[in-house]
Amino acid sequence: MRPSTTPRAADRAAAETSRATPASAARTRRQLLAGVLQRQGAAVVLVLVLATAWVSFPRFGGADNLRDLALQSSFLAVIALGMTFVIITGGIDLSVGSVYALGGVLAAYGSRWGFLGALALPLAVCGLIGLVNGILVARTRMAPFIVTLASLLFARGLLLAITNEGATTYQIHGGSAFLQLGRGTVLGLGVPVYLALALCAAGGVLLRHTRFGQSVFATGGAESSALLMGLPVARTKIVVYTLSGLLAGFSGAMTAAYLQSGVTVIGVGTELDAISVVVIGGTLLTGGAGTVLGTVIGVLLRNVIQNVINQIGTLDSNYQSVVSGGFLLAVVVVQRSLARPRAGR
Secondary structure (H helix, E strand, O other): OOOOOOHHHHHHHHHHHHHHHHHHHHHHHHHHHHHHHHHHHHHHHHHHHHHHHHHHOOOOOOHHHHHHHHHHHHHHHHHHHHHHHHHHOOOOOOOHHHHHHHHHHHHHHHHHHHHHHHHHHHHHHHHHHHHHHHHHHHHOOOOHHHHHHHHHHHHHHHHHHHOOOOOOOOEOOOOOHHHHHHHOEEOOEEHHHHHHHHHHHHHHHHHHOOHHHHHHHHHHHOHHHHHHOOOOHHHHHHHHHHHHHHHHHHHHHHHHHHHOEOOOOOOOOHHHHHHHHHHHOOOOOOOOOOOHHHHHHHHHHHHHHHHHHHHHOOOOOHHHHHHHHHHHHHHHHHHHHHHHHHHOO
């Protein structure tokens, strides 16, 4: 009998296999590297920026500057936490800036009824706005952009109505216990920092280790498949938009406690800041991928860059927006280039 494979044919097959194996291994390594860069790229850049700023600007590493940096980051981090959930589901929430400002005004207005009134009023109203957003997006299938844009206008209009077109600024009494929510300190750090860390930690656990978190990823990754699997897609969307409204309102309440008043001009453009830090942190605008830790890193990176610009001193403050916008554009371009080969696997 003749052998089924000649020695020469066997040698050729072995040679082809040996050539294919390194190529396949190299492709796998590239895919793994792309995934790591997409998830951890912001962390690498943050470390580099921190190291450069620490060496270049002596005041940057001072305790007072670092405390202020952490405090200012905490307000945006709470808003961005809610935005992270929304974007992972494939949605967007343009109302958070106005809801944040409304929450601050309502907190100052409600402080006349004590700590409970100052906290419950903004959470109730802002949570209701988020709930309506979620219901409209999930049940009527309206575009999140249109729904939340309308909520942005509604929240800002309600704020102006409460404050008589911005002419009235509600103050929080100096002896109010509510002020500790924004001005209190523990071990040298402001209370908002601890609250933001606690909320982000809880959000990370909720996103990664619960069935609700799995539904959030599935909804953003492939909504039709999630529906076929019997996942509560509509309920998931309603919850994440409600959560976004609650967190924006809570951040506004903390800001009011910090400023001791309900300032009407804050929150303009905050929704864009929240979206940018979430995307910089590695969450895809198309949905289905993202982490809370990445969002926290994105917040820190944005504020560190702004702090460095302030340390330079000779640059106009408008350059903060230029740098942030340019950096966001670069991140989105890199994300798309990294996601393309992974999607083609």
